[in-house]
Amino acid sequence: MSQGKKHLFLFTIGPVQSFIYQARKTQDLFAGSQLLCDLVRKAARYVEKECPNVDFVFPHQGIVTQANGSVPNRFLAVIDIDAKQLGEDLEAYIRQEYKRKADETLNACFPNQTVKGFDDQIEDFLDIYWAAIKHNGDYKTQYTAIENLLGATKNTRYFNQLEETGRKSSLSGERNVLFYNYDASKRFKNSFLQGFETGVIEAQDWKNTDYRDSFRIGYGEGLCAVDLVKRLYGSQTFPSVAEVAANPAISKIQHESYKSFFKNQLGIRFESHFYYEENLTEKYFKNNYRKGVANVFVENQKKLEEHFKLCGLKDLKISKYYAALSFDGDKMGKWMSGEFLGEGKENDLKDFQNLFSKLLGDFAEKAHNIMEGKGKNSQDWRGKTVYAGGDDFLGFVSLEHLFKVLKELREKFDEVINKELQSPENQQKYGITKDFTFSAGIVIAQYKHPLGDVLQWAKKMEKKAKSEQGGNRNAYAIAVLKKSGEINETIYKWEKNNEWTTEKFDEITEFLKGKFSNKFVFEFRDMLERICDLKNKTKNEIAMFDGIGRTELTRLIKRRSKSNQQPTKEEVKTLTNTILKLYQPDNDQPYQADTIENFLEALDTCAFIQSKI
Numbered sequence: 095m096s097q098g099k100k101h102l103f104l105f106t107i108g109p110v111q112s113f114i115y116q117a118r119k120t121q122d123l124f125a126g127s128q129l130l131c132d133l134v135r136k137a138a139r140y141v142e143k144e145c146p147n148v149d150f151v152f153p154h155q156g157i158v159t160q161a162n163g164s165v166p167n168r169f170l171a172v173i174d175i176d177a178k179q180l181g182e183d184l185e186a187y188i189r190q191e192y193k194r195k196a197d198e199t200l201n202a203c204f205p206n207q208t209v210k211g212f213d214d215q216i217e218d219f220l221d222i223y224w225a226a227i228k229h230n231g232d233y234k235t236q237y238t239a240i241e242n243l244l245g246a247t248k249n250t251r252y253f254n255q256l257e258e259t260g261r262k263s264s265l266s267g268e269r270n271v272l273f274y275n276y277d278a279s280k281r282f283k284n285s286f287l288q289g290f291e292t293g294v295i296e297a298q299d300w301k302n303t304d305y306r307d308s309f310r311i312g313y314g315e316g317l318c319a320v321d322l323v324k325r326l327y328g329s330q331t332f333p334s335v336a337e338v339a340a341n342p343a344i345s346k347i348q349h350e351s352y353k354s355f356f357k358n359q360l361g362i363r364f365e366s367h368f369y370y371e372e373n374l375t376e377k378y379f380k381n382n383y384r385k386g387v388a389n390v391f392v393e394n395q396k397k398l399e400e401h402f403k404l405c406g407l408k409d410l411k412i413s414k415y416y417a418a419l420s421f422d423g424d425k426m427g428k429w430m431s432g433e434f435l436g437e438g439k440e441n442d443l444k445d446f447q448n449l450f451s452k453l454l455g456d457f458a459e460k461a462h463n464i465m466e467g468k469g470k471n472s473q474d475w476r477g478k479t480v481y482a483g484g485d486d487f488l489g490f491v492s493l494e495h496l497f498k499v500l501k502e503l504r505e506k507f508d509e510v511i512n513k514e515l516q517s518p519e520n521q522q523k524y525g526i527t528k529d530f531t532f533s534a535g536i537v538i539a540q541y542k543h544p545l546g547d548v549l550q551w552a553k554k555m556e557k558k559a560k561s562e563q564g565g566n567r568n569a570y571a572i573a574v575l576k577k578s579g580e581i582n583e584t585i586y587k588w589e590k591n592n593e594w595t596t597e598k599f600d601e602i603t604e605f606l607k608g609k610f611s612n613k614f615v616f617e618f619r620d621m622l623e624r625i626c627d628l629k630n631k632t633k634n635e636i637a638m639f640d641g642i643g644r645t646e647l648t649r650l651i652k653r654r655s656k657s658n659q660q661p662t663k664e665e666v667k668t669l670t671n672t673i674l675k676l677y678q679p680d681n682d683q684p685y686q687a688d689t690i691e692n693f694l695e696a697l698d699t700c701a702f703i704q705s706k707i
Contacts, residue, residue, distance in 0.1 A: 099174070099229075107188065119334065123332070125326075133192060150169060152451035157455035192220055196212075203298075275315055335418075335539075339413050347406040417536055421486070454483070454485055496538075504532075583695060599696070608659065610669060644670065
């Protein structure tokens with residue numbers, strides 16, 4: 095391409111959240127994220143090749159072209175070649191790369207076979223948008239203009255109507271099933287795929303593939319072309335939520351012989367669900383595997399139970415609950431547009447954006463290490479990161495480490511980003527005096543709870559942490575999805591009266607693991623419900639809680655201590671004070687309408703976590 099006038103060039107690939115979050119397994123979630131990241135990297139490298147003088151504004155060039163890790167789904171660059179030609183060629187190249195990967199996947203599973211409808215689903219999938227505007231020096235104005243232009247392009251997009259009638263994919267629920275895994279007669283197959291127009295689409299039975307991993311499509315699942323490519327993308331495996339929940343316990347024993355038993359004797363891949371004795375039943379294998387596997391299990395059931403006992407799993411208390419963690423930078427649009435730059439610093443917006451995106455990338459790497467226990471002061475493996483794009487993050491963490499991980503992430507965020515932005519050098523250049531913050535949504539759920547529902551709750555709680563009626567940003571919101579159907583919700587600022595609230599959650603949970611019974615939590619709520627209306631409080635009722643509440647809380651804590659481990663008066667006092675620190679409002683904040691109820695939900699959350707770890 096010939097050189098010409100400079101242009102700002104903004105490029106994005108989607109769909110993002112809908113594609114990533116449409117998942118039945120954590121592997122789907124991770125693979126979807128990696129696929130989009132890899133396509134963005136390919137796009138950035140294509141631009142580098144065609145335009146050697148390209149200047150990436152954001153993300154920082156070292157991030158957008160790195161070999162691995164998470165990258166945002168968009169980039170902004172200054173180019174000096176024909177922008178229209180670059181945009182058209184780049185879009186064609188990315189679609190071609192995605193189609194090539196899809197064809198490779200199909201050929202690996204079903205060599206030399208065609209599947210009617212496969213190409214149509216693949217070619218109709220990606221949403222690719224780009225915009226370009228002349229770059230003549232007034233960067234701030236041009237940045238606003240190109241963002242508006244891209245937004246208008248998305249709002250007026252053209253799309254092909256893909257008419258399909260029949261059973262929809264188990265992941266997306268949007269496109270027809272083209273691949274399925276079921277033990278079934280021809281009659282049942284016709285029922286399973288009911289609604290298909292005969293002769294238009296012929297779905298492929300997964301049992302007939304020679305693909306190396308015959309369990310990638312689960313028993314009873316049906317996938318479309320897009321979801322098949324996502325399910326099989328990449329070589330890196332991702333732990334299930336059952337493994338995240340169980341890891342603190344199973345890391346203490348040697349259980350390799352138990353894991354190998356499933357492959358050697360049952361002919362199936364080991365799944366983390368098998369850490370739980372409740373799944374070692376004939377019914378479980380019938381519902382989740384083919385009939386032949388269930389029969390082999392029955393023949394080997396006693397041997398399997400012996401292995402389960404010998405490796406120590408039977409005597410372990412293995413948690414069935416884990417936490418999903420989603421967070422996002424607060425007021426990201428305002429930060430990127432330069433609203434928080436000092437007076438007269440507008441001309442430095444482009445440099446600021448480049449520095450800001452670099453710092454976000456640095457934090458993303460640190461967040462990944464914190465989650466997975468890497469670094470100089472690392473602890474045991476605590477969870478797994480799905481993606482860490484800097485200002486946004488999604489991962490899973492064991493309950494045992496939840497509040498420590500939250501605190502470390504928030505501390506590292508300030509250390510890597512705010513400390514650098516407010517360094518003397520950057521203060522002089524950009525005049526930033528405001529802290530950049532993030533808000534988090536945390537969901538505690540059982541490993542059998544539908545993953546899609548957990549992810550929706552994570553985003554819901556993240557929004558509550560950001561909303562003015564909730565945490566009003568720089569906060570975190572926790573939802574506990576109990577097996578009974580009951581849901582606890584609580585919202586807190588990261589700090590209250592210069593103390594970490596996450597640390598208080600952790601301290602209370604540790605107390606309950608020791609000499610104190612969690613029964614006082616429920617008795618305390620019952621007592622308060624009898625003396626005041628928790629949903630509609632007055633100042634007098636709040637004052638009454640402050641007086642009676644402390645005395646009654648102390649009495650109940652002491653009364654409900656564990657009989658064989660009697661706590662001292664000092665320990666009772668310490669626990670009481672720690673609990674009340676979650677209730678007492680910030681010195682600079684008035685009492686909120688839901689202070690007491692939110693506080694009691696926090697105590698319920700601590701009691702629940704303690705009972706599950």
